Amino acid sequence: MFDVKNEKQLAAEAAVGLVKEGMIIGLGSGSTAAFAIEAIGKLVAGGMQLSGIPTSVASEVLAKEAGIPLTTLEENPVVDLTIDGADRFDDRLNLIKGGGGAMLREKIVASCSKRLVIITDAGKYANPLSGFPVPVEVVPFSHHPIALQFEEQGLRPVIRQREGAPFVTDEGNYILDLQIDQIDNPQELERKLDLPGVVGHGLFTGMADELFMGDGNSVQHFTR
Ligand code: 5RP
Numbered sequence: 665m666f667d668v669k670n671e672k673q674l675a676a677e678a679a680v681g682l683v684k685e686g687m688i689i690g691l692g693s694g695s696t697a698a699f700a701i702e703a704i705g706k707l708v709a710g711g712m713q714l715s716g717i718p719t720s721v722a723s724e725v726l727a728k729e730a731g732i733p734l735t736t737l738e739e740n741p742v743v744d745l746t747i748d749g750a751d752r753f754d755d756r757l758n759l760i761k762g763g764g765g766a767m768l769r770e771k772i773v774a775s776c777s778k779r780l781v782i783i784t785d786a787g788k789y790a791n792p793l794s795g796f797p798v799p800v801e802v803v804p805f806s807h808h809p810i811a812l813q814f815e816e817q818g819l820r821p822v823i824r825q826r827e828g829a830p831f832v833t834d835e836g837n838y839i840l841d842l843q844i845d846q847i848d849n850p851q852e853l854e855r856k857l858d859l860p861g862v863v864g865h866g867l868f869t870g871m872a873d874e875l876f877m878g879d880g881n882s883v884q885h886f887t888r
Pocket of ligand 1: 692693694695696697748749750751760761762763764765766767770
């Protein structure tokens, strides 16, 4: 049994090999992205000039600890390279993200990026996408009627909880996790999620440009 943490670190370090002087870097969220933030911090400590845009409060904290100078989408609306994790990916590099609840900012930063590079361990591959719920971020006012509509469509929503209360995202919203067994047509599902009150979701179709997957003691590289 290979060490999943080692796979995450290998993937992260491979992706950080793409970072160049002067770049604006989107800093992803989650345990794999944390390895990338650490490695980018080492580049900065070695004298490389770059700026990061964190995709979550947690990543902002890590980036500050790593000594990465931060910027914003106001100052830099075009991001050169974003390195982020994923919960599942398929053969076309469609993704399920949002296990950590940061998918709204992650997708915004990804959409501003010239290049989106995903980093994962080997357990994240699933073709078709399956084995992980699809998170949908909703404004709290709308969560009940949206959940009813998803139920009617057979999408099996479960409101994400933390310590007995609804989990609240960095943007102050709730998450409905859709318990979908298998996603044969991610684009069709995306269309079903477009309801008033939905502010984002963790299905990323056609966004990732490439992916590094740690696999045992090596790294596999996939492109779209
Ligand atoms: C957070 C995410 C993460 O990238 C995803 O959950 C993967 O996390 P990890 O690297 O810890 O497995 O989308 O919203």
